[in-house]
Amino acid sequence: KRPSNFPPGPPGWPVIGNMLELGKLPHREMVALKEKYGPVIGLRVGASNLIVISSADVAANFFKNHDAEFADRFVHDVSKCRDYHKGSLSLSPYGTHWRVLRRICTVEMLVGKRLNETAAVRRKCVDQMLLQIEDEARNLRPIHVPQLIFYTSFNILGNMMFSRDLLDPSCKDVLGLCKAIIGIIEVSAVPNLADAYPWLGRWDLQGLRRTMNNVLDEAIGFASRFVRERIEERQMRVDQNRPKDFLDVLLDYEGDGKEEPAKFSEHTINIFILELFMGGADTSSITIEWVMSELLCKPELLPLLLLIHFLWPQRPRNFPPGPPCWPVIGNMFELGKLPHREMLALKEKYGPVVGLKIGASKIIVILSANVAAKFFKNHDIQFADRFVHDVSKCRDFHKGSLSLAPYGTLWRVLRRIGTVEMLVGRRLNETAPVRRKCVDQMLLQIEDNVRDLKPIHVPQLIFYTSFNILGNMMFSRDLLDPSCKDISGLCKAIIGMLELSAVPNLADAYPWLGRLDLQGLRCEMNNALDEAIGIASRFVRERIEERQMRVEQNRPKDFLDVLLDYEGDGKEEPAKFSEHTINIFILELFMGGADTTSITIEWVMSELLCKPECVAKAKDELNRVVGPNNKLEESHIDELHYLQAVVKETLRLHPPVPFLVPRKAIKDAKFMGYDIPKDTEVFVNAWGIGRDEDNWAEPNCFNPERFLGSKMDYKGQHYEFIPFGSGRRMCMGLPLAHRMLHLISGSLLHCFDWELQKSVTRDMMDVEKMGVAVRKAEALQVMAKKRTS
Numbered sequence: 135k136r137p138s139n140f141p142p143g144p145p146g147w148p149v150i151g152n153m154l155e156l157g158k159l160p161h162r163e164m165v166a167l168k169e170k171y172g173p174v175i176g177l178r179v180g181a182s183n184l185i186v187i188s189s190a191d192v193a194a195n196f197f198k199n200h201d202a203e204f205a206d207r208f209v210h211d212v213s214k215c216r217d218y219h220k221g222s223l224s225l226s227p228y229g230t231h232w233r234v235l236r237r238i239c240t241v242e243m244l245v246g247k248r249l250n251e252t253a254a255v256r257r258k259c260v261d262q263m264l265l266q267i268e269d270e271a272r273n274l275r276p277i278h279v280p281q282l283i284f285y286t287s288f289n290i291l292g293n294m295m296f297s298r299d300l301l302d303p304s305c306k307d308v309l310g311l312c313k314a315i316i317g318i319i320e321v322s323a324v325p326n327l328a329d330a331y332p333w334l335g336r337w338d339l340q341g342l343r344r345t346m347n348n349v350l351d352e353a354i355g356f357a358s359r360f361v362r363e364r365i366e367e368r369q370m371r372v373d374q375n376r377p378k379d380f381l382d383v384l385l386d387y388e389g390d391g392k393e394e395p396a397k398f399s400e401h402t403i404n405i406f407i408l409e410l411f412m413g414g415a416d417t418s419s420i421t422i423e424w425v426m427s428e429l430l431c432k433p434e435l436l437p438l439l440l441l442i443h444f445l446w447p448q449r450p451r452n453f454p455p456g457p458p459c460w461p462v463i464g465n466m467f468e469l470g471k472l473p474h475r476e477m478l479a480l481k482e483k484y485g486p487v488v489g490l491k492i493g494a495s496k497i498i499v500i501l502s503a504n505v506a507a508k509f510f511k512n513h514d515i516q517f518a519d520r521f522v523h524d525v526s527k528c529r530d531f532h533k534g535s536l537s538l539a540p541y542g543t544l545w546r547v548l549r550r551i552g553t554v555e556m557l558v559g560r561r562l563n564e565t566a567p568v569r570r571k572c573v574d575q576m577l578l579q580i581e582d583n584v585r586d587l588k589p590i591h592v593p594q595l596i597f598y599t600s601f602n603i604l605g606n607m608m609f610s611r612d613l614l615d616p617s618c619k620d621i622s623g624l625c626k627a628i629i630g631m632l633e634l635s636a637v638p639n640l641a642d643a644y645p646w647l648g649r650l651d652l653q654g655l656r657c658e659m660n661n662a663l664d665e666a667i668g669i670a671s672r673f674v675r676e677r678i679e680e681r682q683m684r685v686e687q688n689r690p691k692d693f694l695d696v697l698l699d700y701e702g703d704g705k706e707e708p709a710k711f712s713e714h715t716i717n718i719f720i721l722e723l724f725m726g727g728a729d730t731t732s733i734t735i736e737w738v739m740s741e742l743l744c745k746p747e748c749v750a751k752a753k754d755e756l757n758r759v760v761g762p763n764n765k766l767e768e769s770h771i772d773e774l775h776y777l778q779a780v781v782k783e784t785l786r787l788h789p790p791v792p793f794l795v796p797r798k799a800i801k802d803a804k805f806m807g808y809d810i811p812k813d814t815e816v817f818v819n820a821w822g823i824g825r826d827e828d829n830w831a832e833p834n835c836f837n838p839e840r841f842l843g844s845k846m847d848y849k850g851q852h853y854e855f856i857p858f859g860s861g862r863r864m865c866m867g868l869p870l871a872h873r874m875l876h877l878i879s880g881s882l883l884h885c886f887d888w889e890l891q892k893s894v895t896r897d898m899m900d901v902e903k904m905g906v907a908v909r910k911a912e913a914l915q916v917m918a919k920k921r922t923s
């Protein structure tokens with residue numbers, strides 16, 4: 135009997151009702167019935183009532199207005215075996231059990247953040263699948279698509295649930311679990327008389343209950359073994375060094391113990407896990423089988439697919455997760471104008487190690503202090519090479535450079551000389567008067583501006599001062615004496631080189647474009663380098679002649695003397711440095727030292743001008759330690775704790791080299807479980823790490839006090855604060871930079887009072903512009919006044 139006022143439908147047969155109408159593919163048969171009875175059809179199948187909805191309008195009405203009324207599920211007879219339905223989410227009635235499991239699933243397992251953490255696991259399983267296809271292709275064997283995809287999906291789910299490869303053929307148990315689940319799926323699909331006539335259930339006329347009990351015993355046995363093992367591991371606190379998996383989430387669950395369960399029973403955990411396998415593996419494999427079938431039936435699409443395949447930058451196998459690539463350009467758009475800022479958004483989505491492809495280059499970006507610590511502590515040597523940009527190959531610049539040299543003998547020799555002979559404390563003490571002299575010249579220049587009521591262009595003034603300091607330390611001469619034409623030429627050429635190095639270059643993404651020099655960058659760089667090398671080599675030749683003629687200099691040994699004095703063993707090391715190496719090394723010290731220092735001090739002044747109370751504290755300290763009428767000397771720096779905190783806080787918020795100088799993998803490497811191919815570039819986002827909420831309270835606020843009384847410094851041991859990098863290739867100039875930053879900024883504060891120009895507002899203060907180093911978008915221009923007291 136059809137219930138009264140039931141939706142229309144075909145008349146039923148005695149006993150079986152509409153069973154015959156369902157046919158072999160009921161979803162297709164129903165389309166024919168729609169023609170006849172409209173979009174809502176009522177059926178009787180044995181003792182059960184069914185309604186079938188066959189139009190989008192009715193479906194919309196159903197889901198929008200009646201969802202809660204129809205939120206229970208029909209439980210098939212076989213699903214009651216071994217109380218399967220009692221642990222299940224998908225079969226559970228609309229109530230607490232369902233709500234708790236569904237919440238856990240949505241919020242703790244399948245939420246974007248957790249999926250990002252497990253992206254690598256899925257990549258790994260897909261890599262295994264591709265290897266399997268390669269194998270079959272080599273042996274000219276056809277691919278059984280649904281089986282292959284089922285196994286792959288199964289393995290993905292297994293890794294996400296238990297953190298193990300469930301289909302490793304060497305593990306008998308695990309293959310068994312897969313087989314048992316396939317068995318459950320098959321038994322569930324057999325039309326069962328007991329679903330139409332529930333009273334038939336106990337007779338098990340088709341033997342389905344028996345089969346289901348067997349496969350369920352098998353499957354539950356496997357699942358519960360994994361669960362027990364994990365419970366024991368957790369009791370013994372075995373360190374797993376892996377992201378939290380689904381099983382952890384289920385075991386961690388704690389409910390209120392009233393309406394919700396206090397903990398999940400082992401039965402619920404087992405069944406819930408089995409049903410995730412059942413729900414996930416079969417549906418994915420069927421869908422992908424259809425994708426492939428449809429595509430292969432459209433041969434006209436194949437050339438297009440192949441073209442897309444070849445133009446599409448391929449992410450290497452088991453590479454860190456990252457945004458999908460666009461054809462040809464890969465992830466170029468993701469970098470945006472200020473890549474260090476854009477990368478923070480990617481961290482939310484893909485986790486602390488992100489993999490990118492830019493044209494032909496592979497890049498990984500490290501976005502957290504923890505991962506940076508692992509990188510520098512355990513993988514420093516594997517990634518100790520540098521990526522050489524196309525313009526850096528002009529005039530063989532890279533062959534004389536320390537910062538671009540591969541991790542090898544030339545790098546080691548130059549680094550040793552730099553650290554032990556040029557930038558060591560003793561040598562820096564000898565050259566302290568030279569720096570003080572340059573700072574005095576800077577203060578005189580400011581006084582001039584004060585007198586003429588002219589604003590100070592802070593970055594320019596500090597760039598020239600740093601340049602002059604470096605010039606004096608290298609050549610023992612004032613390079614920016616305006617009376618000497620040549621020398622301001624060197625400064626100009628170096629600024630030109632810095633600017634050219636900062637222009638994004640297509641040839642870095644597609645090396646084969648290099649020789650075409652589409653952007654004209656090579657040509658301009660050659661000119662700037664000719665100019666700079668010409669001037670540097672003139673100084674070097676003069677010095678060589680002076681030394682040959684033994685002209686008495688009466689000055690401390692400078693960097694150039696050190697480089698000319700060098701004598702290597704002539705075997706692995708060079709016996710002497712070539713003139714090319716000397717010229718390039720000198721130019722790169724100017725490039726690496728002047729810009730970074732001037733940018734940092736510009737930020738120090740910008741931040742301080744927004745916080746007059748910090749200026750007052752810094753000035754008080756300077757008066758106390760240095761004395762109101764004395765000059766700041768480098769020997770005072772150790773006692774200027776507040777000034778040191780100001781410089782640290784500035785470098786935390788504004789590291790001038792926000793990604794450090796990118797490293798490059800010397801050979802294929804394994805990092806954080808990922809496979810990193812040779813030549814992959816590594817960007818460490820020191821900027822993002824310095825502003826990470828996990829490490830810093832109120833990370834975007836300028837608050838020097840946070841460093842007072844703290845031992846944290848920037849010498850590469852505290853990975854939450856690495857403006858100078860860390861490891862073997864950390865900044866060689868740190869000891870000099872440390873002195874210059876404090877000497878110059880301290881002198882500016884001690885000798886003058888500062889105020890912003892009226893046209894400059896505070897909102898403009900934190901806006902950045904990308905170059906080789908990141909600087910303030912609007913150069914800081916300020917008025918100085920002779921200090922009041």
Ligand code: HEM
Nearest residue numbers: 537726727730791794795858859860863864865866867871
């Ligand atoms: C505020 C000032 C400075 C900052 C923030 C800074 C930052 C950096 C950073 C982040 C690196 C890359 C580190 C890594 O790969 O882990 C670096 C490398 C380097 N820096 Fe600095 N730097 C500064 C000043 C200087 C100065 C004054 C000099 C020399 C006169 C200098 C010379 C170098 C050199 C030669 C390297 C390459 C080291 C190598 O590859 O082994 N830097 N710097």
